[in-house]
Amino acid sequence: MSVDSVFVHKMWDDHELSKMVTGGIPFPMLSDGGGKVGEAYGVYDPDAGVENRGRFIIDPDGIIQGYEVLSPPVGRYVAETIRQIQAFQLVRATKGAEATPSGWKPGKLTLKPGPDLVGKVWEVWKVSMESE
Template identity: 40%
Template sequence: MSLINTQIKPFTTQAFKEGKFITVSDTDLKGKWSVVFFYPADFTFVCPTELEDLADNYDAFQKLGVEIYSVSTDTHFSHKAWHDSSPAIGKIKYTMLGDASGQITNNFGVMREGQGLADRGTFLVDPEGVIQFMEITAEGIGRNAAELLRKVKAAQYVASHPGEVCPAKWEEGEATLAPSLDLVGKI
């Protein structure tokens, strides 16, 4: 079942951010654009490359008013230990949510049956708490923060320009489309 255009479900959890433990809930995601970035586990292989890529691009997301929340079924304590021991993870300034209960992972439908681990799921949540974008990949397929950034820009453009849509490979500043009867069969 697709979660596109659905409201995020309530949650409250402990998180690690910039040397501190904090409490984060679904209400913290509302009022701004948010990327919720699920990954299987701390201290693994593909995960740190993805999280480092997000860290390297975090300022670009922030300039767009987007907050990033990484989520695994590890605890906030594990996130801190990983942050303190890994040069790649040590770059992270965004919030790392602990989801040991699996509530958030289940809410977003990315819990691996019988494993207690999240799939690689990426969700873009708009300021009203509605999911506008989702992508789920298999275990060995890492994600690209630059491509995610492009999709965020497209979603923000469409949200602020009713009646326009962004075609494939759209980049900021390029032409968009205004769907109409005149365009049918002409693209």
Template identity: 40%
Template sequence: MGIIGSQLKPFTATAYKKGEKFLDVTEQDVAGKWAVFFFYPADFTFVCPTELEDLGEHYGQLQKLGVEVYAVSTDTHFSHKAWADSSDRIGKLTFPFLGDQNHTLANNFGVLREGQGLADRATFVVDPDGVIQLVEITSEGVGRNANELVRKIRAAQYVRANPGQVCPAAWEEGEETLAPSLDLVGKL
């Protein structure tokens, strides 16, 4: 079975979160909410802080959409705190950073790099039922765009709230959607 449409698997992780220091997070904390699991290879690296900063700039929008963000790497929660304390970009971020040193989350989502102990650069969006709705995985040197992530989440939320409707390419909130039917076959 592919990962899209699959169920979030059980996990327990300790997170660093600015203002709260350390907290435990499980799949139960995600239940009933939209969530983003934002995997990145490692703390104290190069592309990762630029992506995380970009995600942080969109965090308020995501929260207004009812979405919680979890940054995840195979580093420990202690390493996440040290990185936040030493980096202006990371230190201003307020979403939780999950430590996955046991590789539970990276294995659950299928993004652990074999033989390296690092996660791929990957994003997963989980709906309130714990079902994975969106996946994006890029190569090591290609950073992600949080603006596009917000657009995709809006589309996923629209489709969930409007059964029988789908969002065409580059759909933005408020634009026309499609109602798949035999009448549309061959007409688009």
């Protein structure tokens, strides 16, 4: 979503995105003309008439579980967004019985939150495990 019109989005998809992603992006791009949605999420800059690059992960209950806001010249890392969505999905599916450490990826070690883990995370998880 951006303050750009649906026509600008279509041109961007036709002439740019479809060359980067086969068939174009698999979701609709929405127009936030006037920045009302961006204002509600705190990313609209009324002086410049643009929205900062914001990414919001919203769960099925409508609760924001994660977000990142970057200034316009800095792009987002799509693979990290997907990783975080997978992590949130796992935590939700296990009803919080599992937590994902930094850099977690599907199939990797999860943590079992609770009093027995407090002060002992270092015993089961190391920063070097992020790249494994």
